[in-house]
Amino acid sequence: QVQLVQSGAAVKKPGASVKVSCKVSGYPLIELSIHWVRQAPGKGLEWMGGFDPENSETIYAQRFRGRVTMSEDTTTDTAYMELRSLRSADTAVYYCAAVREGYLQLDYWGQGTLVTVSS
Amino acid sequence: EIVMTQSPATLSVSPGERATLSCRASQSVSSNLAWFQQKPGQAPRLLIYGASTRATGIPARFSGSGSGTEFTLTISSLQSEDFATYYCQQYHHWPKTFGQGTKVEIK
Numbered sequence: 001q002v003q004l005v006q007s008g009a010a011v012k013k014p015g016a017s018v019k020v021s022c023k024v025s026g027y028p029l030i031e032l033s034i035h036w037v038r039q040a041p042g043k044g045l046e047w048m049g050g051f052d053p054e055n056s057e058t059i060y061a062q063r064f065r066g067r068v069t070m071s072e073d074t075t076t077d078t079a080y081m082e083l084r085s086l087r088s089a090d091t092a093v094y095y096c097a098a099v100r101e102g103y104l105q106l107d108y109w110g111q112g113t114l115v116t117v118s119s
Numbered sequence: 120e121i122v123m124t125q126s127p128a129t130l131s132v133s134p135g136e137r138a139t140l141s142c143r144a145s146q147s148v149s150s151n152l153a154w155f156q157q158k159p160g161q162a163p164r165l166l167i168y169g170a171s172t173r174a175t176g177i178p179a180r181f182s183g184s185g186s187g188t189e190f191t192l193t194i195s196s197l198q199s200e201d202f203a204t205y206y207c208q209q210y211h212h213w214p215k216t217f218g219q220g221t222k223v224e225i226k
Contacts, residue, residue, distance in 0.1 A: 045163065
C-alpha cells in the first residue's frame with residue numbers, strides 16, 4: 001500500500017522560505033507523479049503543481065510560478081516542495097498527493113503539513 | 120484555466136436521505152473528473168475517478184455520473200460518517216483545478 005508521510009509543522013517569518021518533504025513508501029517514487037495541494041484555514045483545496053510524466057516536467061500553477069520549486073530524490077523516495085518569499089496568505093496546510101503510473105487521478109495523499117507564516 | 124463550480128455550497132440532509140451534489144466545468148473535461156471527501160482535520164480521500172468509477176474500498180452508496188461539463192455525485196442513503204465536505208477536481212487539462220467544495224451537513 002502506498003503511504004506518503006510528510007514533515008512536521010513549521011512556523012516561518014514573512015519573506016522566509018519553507019521546504020516540506022513527502023516520504024513515499026510501498027511504491028517506488030519513480031513510478032509515481034507527485035502533486036502538491038494546499039488548503040488555507042477554512043478554505044478549499046488549491047492545486048499548486050505536479051509532475052507531468054508525458055513531458056517529464058513539473059507544471060506549476062500560474063500564481064506560484066517563480067516562487068515554488070517541486071523536486072524529488074529518488075534515492076530516498078522523498079519529494080519536496082519549497083515555497084519562497086512567504087507571506088501571511090501562505091499560511092495553510094500543504095498536502096502531497098500521488099498519481100500512479102498509468103493513471104491520472106490523485107490516489108494517495110499525505111497527512112498534510114501546517115505552515116504558519118507570522119511575524 | 121478551467122474553472123470548476125460546485126453547487127450548492129452547503130447541503131442539509133437528514134440521515135438516510137439521498138444527497139445530490141453538482142460540479143460544472145467551464146469547458147469540457149471529458150470524463151477526467153474526480154470526487155474527494157474531506158473531514159475536518161483530515162486529508163482528502165479519493166471517492167470517484169473517471170467521473171463514475173469508485174475508488175478502492177468506497178461503498179456502493181456513492182455514485183458519480185456525467186461527462187463533458189456537467190457532473191453529479193450522489194450519495195444514495197446518507198450515513199453519519201458521510202457528513203463532510205466534497206470536492207470535484209478535473210485532471211483533463213493543466214492546471215488541475217478543484218471546485219470550491221460542497222459541505223454536506225446534518226439537517
